[in-house]
Amino acid sequence: xSKLLEEFKNYLHEMNQYEHVVTLLYWDMKTxxxxxxxxxxxxxxxxxxxxSFEMSTADKLGEMLDGLAEESEFTALDVTWQxxxxxxxxxxxxxxxxxxxxxxxxVRAQAESGNAWEEAxxxxxxxxxxxxxxxMVEMTKEIAxxxxxxxxTYDALLNQYEEGMDSxxxxxxxxxxxxxxxxxxxxxxxxxxxxxTAFHAYADPDAQKKVQWMLLDYIGFRRDAGAVGETExxxxxxxxxxxxxxxxxxxxxxxxxxMFSAIHEGGHGIFEQNVxxxxxxxxxGSCCYMGIHESQSRFYENILGRNKNFWLPIxxxxxELLPQFREISLDDFYxxxxxxxxxxxxxxxxxxxYCFHIILRYEMEKAIFRDGVSVEELPTLxxxxxxxxxxxxxxxxxxxxxxxxxxxxxxFGYFPSYLLGSIYDxxxxxxxxxxxxxxDKLLAEGRIAEITKWLNEKIHQYGSTRTPKxxxxxxxxxxxxxxxxxxxxxxxxxxxxGL
Amino acid sequence: xSKLLEEFKNYLHEMNQYEHVVTLLYWDMKTxxxxxxxxxxxxxxxxxxxxSFEMSTADKLGEMLDGLAEESEFTALDVTWQxxxxxxxxxxxxxxxxxxxxxxxxVRAQAESGNAWEEAxxxxxxxxxxxxxxxMVEMTKEIAxxxxxxxxTYDALLNQYEEGMDSxxxxxxxxxxxxxxxxxxxxxxxxxxxxxTAFHAYADPDAQKKVQWMLLDYIGFRRDAGAVGETExxxxxxxxxxxxxxxxxxxxxxxxxxMFSAIHEGGHGIFEQNVxxxxxxxxxGSCCYMGIHESQSRFYENILGRNKNFWLPIxxxxxELLPQFREISLDDFYxxxxxxxxxxxxxxxxxxxYCFHIILRYEMEKAIFRDGVSVEELPTLxxxxxxxxxxxxxxxxxxxxxxxxxxxxxxFGYFPSYLLGSIYDxxxxxxxxxxxxxxDKLLAEGRIAEITKWLNEKIHQYGSTRTPKxxxxxxxxxxxxxxxxxxxxxxxxxxxxGL
Numbered sequence: 001x002s003k004l005l006e007e008f009k010n011y012l013h014e015m016n017q018y019e020h021v022v023t024l025l026y027w028d029m030k031t032x033x034x035x036x037x038x039x040x041x042x043x044x045x046x047x048x049x050x051x052s053f054e055m056s057t058a059d060k061l062g063e064m065l066d067g068l069a070e071e072s073e074f075t076a077l078d079v080t081w082q083x084x085x086x087x088x089x090x091x092x093x094x095x096x097x098x099x100x101x102x103x104x105x106x107v108r109a110q111a112e113s114g115n116a117w118e119e120a121x122x123x124x125x126x127x128x129x130x131x132x133x134x135x136m137v138e139m140t141k142e143i144a145x146x147x148x149x150x151x152x153t154y155d156a157l158l159n160q161y162e163e164g165m166d167s168x169x170x171x172x173x174x175x176x177x178x179x180x181x182x183x184x185x186x187x188x189x190x191x192x193x194x195x196x197t198a199f200h201a202y203a204d205p206d207a208q209k210k211v212q213w214m215l216l217d218y219i220g221f222r223r224d225a226g227a228v229g230e231t232e233x234x235x236x237x238x239x240x241x242x243x244x245x246x247x248x249x250x251x252x253x254x255x256x257x258x259m260f261s262a263i264h265e266g267g268h269g270i271f272e273q274n275v276x277x278x279x280x281x282x283x284x285g286s287c288c289y290m291g292i293h294e295s296q297s298r299f300y301e302n303i304l305g306r307n308k309n310f311w312l313p314i315x316x317x318x319x320e321l322l323p324q325f326r327e328i329s330l331d332d333f334y335x336x337x338x339x340x341x342x343x344x345x346x347x348x349x350x351x352x353x354y355c356f357h358i359i360l361r362y363e364m365e366k367a368i369f370r371d372g373v374s375v376e377e378l379p380t381l382x383x384x385x386x387x388x389x390x391x392x393x394x395x396x397x398x399x400x401x402x403x404x405x406x407x408x409x410x411x412f413g414y415f416p417s418y419l420l421g422s423i424y425d426x427x428x429x430x431x432x433x434x435x436x437x438x439x440d441k442l443l444a445e446g447r448i449a450e451i452t453k454w455l456n457e458k459i460h461q462y463g464s465t466r467t468p469k470x471x472x473x474x475x476x477x478x479x480x481x482x483x484x485x486x487x488x489x490x491x492x493x494x495x496x497x498g499l
Numbered sequence: 500x501s502k503l504l505e506e507f508k509n510y511l512h513e514m515n516q517y518e519h520v521v522t523l524l525y526w527d528m529k530t531x532x533x534x535x536x537x538x539x540x541x542x543x544x545x546x547x548x549x550x551s552f553e554m555s556t557a558d559k560l561g562e563m564l565d566g567l568a569e570e571s572e573f574t575a576l577d578v579t580w581q582x583x584x585x586x587x588x589x590x591x592x593x594x595x596x597x598x599x600x601x602x603x604x605x606v607r608a609q610a611e612s613g614n615a616w617e618e619a620x621x622x623x624x625x626x627x628x629x630x631x632x633x634x635m636v637e638m639t640k641e642i643a644x645x646x647x648x649x650x651x652t653y654d655a656l657l658n659q660y661e662e663g664m665d666s667x668x669x670x671x672x673x674x675x676x677x678x679x680x681x682x683x684x685x686x687x688x689x690x691x692x693x694x695x696t697a698f699h700a701y702a703d704p705d706a707q708k709k710v711q712w713m714l715l716d717y718i719g720f721r722r723d724a725g726a727v728g729e730t731e732x733x734x735x736x737x738x739x740x741x742x743x744x745x746x747x748x749x750x751x752x753x754x755x756x757x758m759f760s761a762i763h764e765g766g767h768g769i770f771e772q773n774v775x776x777x778x779x780x781x782x783x784g785s786c787c788y789m790g791i792h793e794s795q796s797r798f799y800e801n802i803l804g805r806n807k808n809f810w811l812p813i814x815x816x817x818x819e820l821l822p823q824f825r826e827i828s829l830d831d832f833y834x835x836x837x838x839x840x841x842x843x844x845x846x847x848x849x850x851x852x853y854c855f856h857i858i859l860r861y862e863m864e865k866a867i868f869r870d871g872v873s874v875e876e877l878p879t880l881x882x883x884x885x886x887x888x889x890x891x892x893x894x895x896x897x898x899x900x901x902x903x904x905x906x907x908x909x910x911f912g913y914f915p916s917y918l919l920g921s922i923y924d925x926x927x928x929x930x931x932x933x934x935x936x937x938x939d940k941l942l943a944e945g946r947i948a949e950i951t952k953w954l955n956e957k958i959h960q961y962g963s964t965r966t967p968k969x970x971x972x973x974x975x976x977x978x979x980x981x982x983x984x985x986x987x988x989x990x991x992x993x994x995x996x997g998l
Binding site: 014017020021024025027028031032033034035036037039040041043044047048206223224225226227229239240242243245281 | 513516519520523524526527530531532533534535536538539542543546547705722723724725726728738739741742744780
């Protein structure tokens with residue numbers, strides 16, 4: 001190892017210590033820390049994020065990256081370290097342009113805004129959140145101006161979450177979906193709907209936790225490299241492939257919610273647990289492409305979890321843990337988990353109308369960043385779009401614009417990733433069935449481990465070393481298209497609803 | 500504020516950020532982190548402990564402390580900051596003498612030793628732990644040589660956990676106890692013992708968690724400044740008075756264990772939550788005297804929790820949460836929680852034989868540090884002393900010498916604190932009853948909040964600003980003596996066992 005490379009690795013090691021505790025502070029704030037303890041956590045989080053940011057923009061790092069990028073050094077690196085140097089150099093040049101005090105203010109504002117959002121949501125009072133949201137929008141614009149000068153802000157944001165993606169492509173993909181799904185949903189909603197009363201009976205939260213673990217174990221989330229916490233809004237975070245955390249919520253009369261959150265976050269978690277461990281604690285490890293990440297959580301949640309065959313081998317176990325499911329047939333359960341209805345909450349939506357929830361948010365974000373719509377106008381715009389796509393109006397902002405945490409920490413441009421994930425899933429499913437045979441059959445025979453193995457090999461192991469375009473090309477051998485997803489929806493819902 | 504004081508406060512603020520994440524890393528290692536995630540946590544913990552240690556021994560800090568100790572600066576400080584400067588100067592001079600590499604090696608060895616102890620205990624294999632224990636003994640001696648040159652090692656260790664305490668005083672106090680308690684326990688054990696079968700029936704761990712919260716709420720542990728985690732060995736830690744964490748374990752057939760651990764750790768927690776918040780994040784905040792700390796956990800656990808009247812207002816609630824207690828009368832429950840028997844596990848021992856568990860450990864520690872008994876000889880010595888004091892021999896080391904975590908992180912000299920705590924409790928009880936009237940009556944009437952308030956005012960609020968001697972003097976107005984504790988035991992057990 002060259003002296004320079006060794007020095008560089010030591011530098012990364014120290015930077016990683018800061019990132020490690022920032023991740024932990026965030027985890028603890030959300031899962032454990034009491035109300036009065038939040039402030040000290042925010043302070044420490046700001047302190048160490050700033051340290052990490054300072055290191056990531058220090059001249060010293062720039063010099064090391066320049067040195068390693070020189071031919072004599074670069075050609076001596078293995079392919080992983082070549083990726084790391086190239087990627088870090090790109091990010092260094094971007095981040096270097098953000099003034100340190102702007103970044104520090106942003107981190108602090110993020111944490112405060114997150115708490116304000118929680119309070120606003122609990123009291124369903126948008127005005128508590130509005131000034132923070134305004135600040136997040138302004139700061140996001142300001143920072144994008146530094147990182148991506150000359151790029152239209154919203155395209156820059158989209159590209160941050162899904163490299164290579166822009167609104168022209170998304171307009172095309174979402175346009176295809178709208179055209180096909182609006183009539184499909186109309187057809188579905190014209191059919192008789194199942195009675196769902198039995199699914200909203202009381203379910204002991206402690207038993208729901210046991211169901212969650214049964215599901216996580218079943219899909220292959222590893223306990224020796226994973227943990228679960230409880231939060232209002234489920235999420236996944238990871239320190240490395242060796243320590244991946246997911247969270248869940250347990251609504252007393254909505255047991256299905258925790259089940260599908262477990263499968264969804266479990267999908268994210270399995271991805272991270274299976275990234276090549278050699279990439280741990282570098283920009284090659286973990287997957288930074290949100291569309292690709294969501295494609296995995298949503299593959300588990302929807303393509304697998306909402307398939308009747310997924311439940312065949314484990315439905316009896318569910319009944320043992322939550323006795324009310326003993327009284328419900330698997331057929332009825334299957335209908336319910338694919339019950340299409342126009343509803344308010346994105347994370348609780350069925351697979352089809354979910355698309356409209358994302359399209360709405362995508363259009364809202366374009367309105368904010370492209371059309372300059374003000375924060376004050378957003379609740380009204382939200383409600384108008386809910387009417388347009390779902391023909392319903394939220395009775396308050398908690399079940400409307402305040403439902404998601406994403407905007408509270410400035411994650412504008414993230415939402416489209418969810419739907420891109422589903423679009424990718426349609427494409428993966430085609431390829432997987434061509435290679436492994438019927439997914440229905442694999443699931444029915446309890447061979448889900450083979451599906452997970454396929455995803456590990458085709459997608460997970462690469463972490464961030466393949467861009468979304470490269471993943472799709474390598475796995476499916478073609479350009480991204482919404483056609484397979486639409487075909488999957490039509491086939492599935494024709495059967496479920498007898499269209 | 501003088502420029503120097505401001506600079507000093509900024510310095511402390513940065514040091515506190517390191518200590519904050521060290522505390523959090525420890526908490527998370529014990530309560531959340533998966534097996535494969537431990538290593539990275541140990542690495543970060545070592546990194547930040549070292550940073551904090553570097554700051555606590557930096558010349559810069561020494562200069563600031565010297566400056567602040569000068570009359571012109573010192574007299575301008577308020578009494579709290581005078582305490583802080585004086586205390587930090589003393590600790591600085593002590594710690595400064597420990598070479599940084601020795602300290603770093605110690606922190607790493609502590610973490611590794613803790614994990615080895617856990618493994619050794621789980622497999623009941625002392626040999627797994629022995630090399631780590633040896634290392635902890637050697638390093639502890641080495642460090643005491645630096646911090647307290649010229650002081651006999653074991654006295655130096657005792658003084659670290661309970662300032663002003665030495666083995667001459669402890670020999671006197673424990674001697675009084677031995678003389679009185681050996682015949683008392685013989686009398687008790689000659690009496691017929693109650694049947695305890697009903698107390699070892701299955702108790703749902705989730706229900707035990709609910710009982711734990713019922714008890715924590717009842718004694719006054721505040722949820723907005725507290726959290727609970729699950730660990731093999733219960734403990735309490737705190738970031739400040741605003742964020743205090745306790746842990747517990749839930750044995751499926753030993754529900755009483757989690758109840759009394761909750762009350763014990765809750766007592767520690769209430770102490771920390773009620774320290775003057777102005778002391779937060781300084782050496783004045785938190786209580787660093789372990790005997791005084793244990794006096795609070797043990798006051799709640801024993802003096803209050805093992806009193807029948809404590810349960811009068813809440814015994815029905817216990818039956819609601821754990822139905823088997825509906826079938827057990829309060830009288831039978833009371834007898835069981837004061838069931839005296841010679842048993843193996845310290846933390847599960849009754850109030851009286853508990854004293855022997857501590858005396859045994861105190862004598863073991865004297866043997867290690869004063870008589871140079873080797874680590875290899877310790878299991879045999881343990882078993883001999885168990886025979887001597889309790890007339891029983893552990894069937895393996897897991898229920899013998901491996902049962903406690905204390906030695907695994909080098910906390911030699913800590914054990915006597917538990918019994919000093921009980922000795923103090925006997926004295927507090929006398930004073931409390933003189934000032935508030937009968938504790939039986941207060942408890943029976945559900946007025947435990949008045950007891951907590953008394954302890955808050957008399958003890959908790961002072962944090963570390965009063966030494967043990969000063970606390971006892973201020974609260975009881977006399978020298979420490981074991982006589983009140985012995986009197987309390989005799990009165991109580993004469994009644995319980997009809998002696």
